[in-house]
Amino acid sequence: MNNYNSMLPSNIRELIRVGKITGPTAGMSKGYTQANLAILKKEYAYDFLLFCQRNPKSCPLIDVTDVGSFVPNSIARDADIRTDIPKYRIYKDGVYIKEVTDITDYWENDMVAFLIGCSFTFETPLLEAGISIRHIDENCNVPMYKTNIACAKAGIFEGPTVVSMRPMTSVDAIRAIQITSKFPGVHGAPIHIGDPSQIGIADISNPDFGDSVTIKDGEIPVFWACGVTPQAVAMQSKPSIMITHAPGCMFISDLKDEQLSVL
């Protein structure tokens, strides 16, 4: 695994393509931006693109392919989005069908791939600033929650904002707000700190996605808009077909994290 950390994205994608890597990508190609994937047919693409434009905190687009193209040109010129993610999920009419490691057989000429920034990107500078990240310490997935914060509607797409949560001391929370503010392309600053009930989370120990983590005495939960939002919203709108990455199995781009920093 240590080896994967320091490998170039193109080499990791090659290993994924030939089936040597089929699991989560956390920590691979350290310093390079990983992305969420949502593939939709062209008939849904305008509404989905508009949805992302209207909800930039939860849906920060880092690339959108041309109609029918499986190459995310601006973030990885030599990649093939149909084969270069370890695991995909297929949804039909909003219903989960199955997981596959290659979607070549599902690809259609009118499909568009949306690559959406992932909070893995800002975790690196947080760690470098000496802020420990609980779900990394506890070796589990980040806890994610549906909130009562409605996304701005766009065409057929509407639904609640999903957030990820990282508990920290208040000093670390302040620093984390400063650091993540520099990364609007990967969710940016938190959208809430403190009382979970204010954003409609009834039980912080029971996340809707991912795993529960320890919140120590004196720590406050810090909530960021999450890239699961567009997937959750799109599924709710029941498009005829939708393909996403499987949780934790992200697309590793050639973009360096620092290229997404605005300051």
Next chain:
Amino acid sequence: MNNYNSMLPSNIRELIRVGKITGPTAGMSKGYTQANLAILKKEYAYDFLLFCQRNPKSCPLIDVTDVGSFVPNSIARDADIRTDIPKYRIYKDGVYIKEVTDITDYWENDMVAFLIGCSFTFETPLLEAGISIRHIDENCNVPMYKTNIACAKAGIFEGPTVVSMRPMTSVDAIRAIQITSKFPGVHGAPIHIGDPSQIGIADISNPDFGDSVTIKDGEIPVFWACGVTPQAVAMQSKPSIMITHAPGCMFISDLKDEQLSVL
């Protein structure tokens, strides 16, 4: 004019709507974000939206209306985009037809209005930091140039990036880079400083749009991606109809400049 500076955007828009204001909006409702306008029919909207997504420095979208809606909901709930801009330009098949002060008669049910961030927004914090802005001092329009920096193509839309230029001392230029970096929603950091020929500008004293300004000894030109880019590109692609604001006659939103700052 001083009166207009301190009026609320909704009051200024009312004066515009009834024909009391028909000229440039620079300085009006100080502290509130002004926006460029591009209206296209739905058939061009996906390509244009994608073009803006792929070229966020020149085309920072701050709102996109629903198809057929003339209300820019997220930046001015009570506005009507057909009447609330002092002067519009009508283009057919890429050819300029005429200027009008009301586009109600031109509005069609399949039109979409794109509101694009304007660099007026970051000029306020530059001035507040003690950086003088030459075109304001010389009471003229900002100089704008076509460059050899190609925009990322999207569907039918492609063309060169247009930049605005502000000459400054190197100390001011450094500070200006810091300040404008905080405003990715209104073009963000400069895209070039110094030698104009490096970005294909042959004669800095002869701008393609706007007015020429004095560059003093020891000053360097600082270039920002410009909101004229999407208009220029769209016109070049000759859509059947396109409506824009007239130069300098912007849409004044209810959004405060500071709401667009990421830090």
